[in-house]
Amino acid sequence: MPSTVHCNGKVHRIVCIPGDGIGVDITDAAIKVLTTLSKTLGGFEFDFTTLDWSSKNYVQRGWYMPPDGLAQLKRYDAIYFGAVGWPDVPDHISLWGLILPIRKTLNQYVNVRPTRILEGTKSPLADCKREDLDWMIIRENSEGEYSGQGGTSHEGSPHTIATEISIFTRAGTERIMRFAFDTARSRPRKKLTMVTKSNAQRHGMVLWDTIFYEVAKEYEDVEIDKMLVDAMTVRMVLNPKSLDTIVATNLHADILSDLAAALSGSIGIAPSSNLDPTRANPSMFEPIHGSAPDIAGKGIANPVGAFWSAAEMVRWVGEEKAADALMKAVENVTARGTKTKDLGGSEGTEGVTDAVCAEIETLFGSS
Numbered sequence: 001m002p003s004t005v006h007c008n009g010k011v012h013r014i015v016c017i018p019g020d021g022i023g024v025d026i027t028d029a030a031i032k033v034l035t036t037l038s039k040t041l042g043g044f045e046f047d048f049t050t051l052d053w054s055s056k057n058y059v060q061r062g063w064y065m066p067p068d069g070l071a072q073l074k075r076y077d078a079i080y081f082g083a084v085g086w087p088d089v090p091d092h093i094s095l096w097g098l099i100l101p102i103r104k105t106l107n108q109y110v111n112v113r114p115t116r117i118l119e120g121t122k123s124p125l126a127d128c129k130r131e132d133l134d135w136m137i138i139r140e141n142s143e144g145e146y147s148g149q150g151g152t153s154h155e156g157s158p159h160t161i162a163t164e165i166s167i168f169t170r171a172g173t174e175r176i177m178r179f180a181f182d183t184a185r186s187r188p189r190k191k192l193t194m195v196t197k198s199n200a201q202r203h204g205m206v207l208w209d210t211i212f213y214e215v216a217k218e219y220e221d222v223e224i225d226k227m228l229v230d231a232m233t234v235r236m237v238l239n240p241k242s243l244d245t246i247v248a249t250n251l252h253a254d255i256l257s258d259l260a261a262a263l264s265g266s267i268g269i270a271p272s273s274n275l276d277p278t279r280a281n282p283s284m285f286e287p288i289h290g291s292a293p294d295i296a297g298k299g300i301a302n303p304v305g306a307f308w309s310a311a312e313m314v315r316w317v318g319e320e321k322a323a324d325a326l327m328k329a330v331e332n333v334t335a336r337g338t339k340t341k342d343l344g345g346s347e348g349t350e351g352v353t354d355a356v357c358a359e360i361e362t363l364f365g366s367s
Helices: 021-041 055-061 069-073 089-107 170-185 204-216 231-238 250-264 302-314 320-335 347-363
Strands: 010-019 045-049 078-083 110-116 135-141 144-152 161-168 189-194 223-228 247-248 271-273 283-287
Touching: 010 021, 021 078, 021 347, 045 078, 045 144, 055 069, 055 089, 069 089, 078 089, 078 302, 089 144, 110 170, 110 250, 110 302, 135 170, 135 250, 144 250, 170 189, 170 247, 189 204, 189 231, 189 250, 204 250, 204 283, 223 231, 223 271, 231 247, 231 250, 231 302, 271 302, 283 302, 320 347
Parallel strands: 010 045, 010 078, 078 283, 135 247, 189 223, 189 247
Antiparallel strands: 110 135, 110 271, 144 161, 271 283
């Protein structure tokens, strides 16, 4: 059912898909924090609608989204997504039954994954300072290795053949490169690293490289370099301060951003944004940690990634000051040591959530 916070300001219509496991826990936490944020700052409000498109319901009824599900989503300003995946549903079914159709049909061709070491947290890299690790990973989100092209023949026999075809189009590659260059240009260091594997993948990834260098000619103020994906993992660990903005394919960026999250302290703090830069469709915001069935319902999930994702959503709908306020409150809380166990603390999901809400009220209650 819709739940609206009332004030005399702009209304942002947000549809929430908690999904599975800790996705439910962190979505509840995010709604609570966002409600506190809008009440405290004033001038805008959120109208939340929650859709129960979960794996539990899939098992009972045979579908994640109803036939008009994507049309329903188009009615909203943004989508807040928890997580999808549960042990009794094969991962390829949950992924292709829910999140990938949303990304593809709603033209969310950019996935943005910021990475930095938050106040009060530390990297597992012994000598890594906060200023050494501040990355923006730009992931191509619509084609590449997740195109869904291919097939299986002679299934169930000793001669089974399965093919998985990566799709690289000029249009799809050029638009993600331009977004990455624009992002790099907007950051202080104006530096962009392109990740590839064109030494082994000599068709699609060679086109990927070629278009990168073509687009680079239009951004002479941006410093560029190129890394093979395997060598990139080494560089991220041994020389993190040499990196700033990173652009990679659907699969490569998916893997590298998990490594980035771990290097920044925990996968539990990492956000992501699935963007339609044209704004013709709603964009979707989600933490990257997944549904974590092993800790679901225990009240110990780290909500920081959910809050950071929510802040990126708030920024996308035009409330930049509110987004900054939310992240300031989050980092004040982590700096004081109010953290979940994955960050070395002793609090649960509710404790961190309540602390962030209280910090918002303390910092901005008189505004």
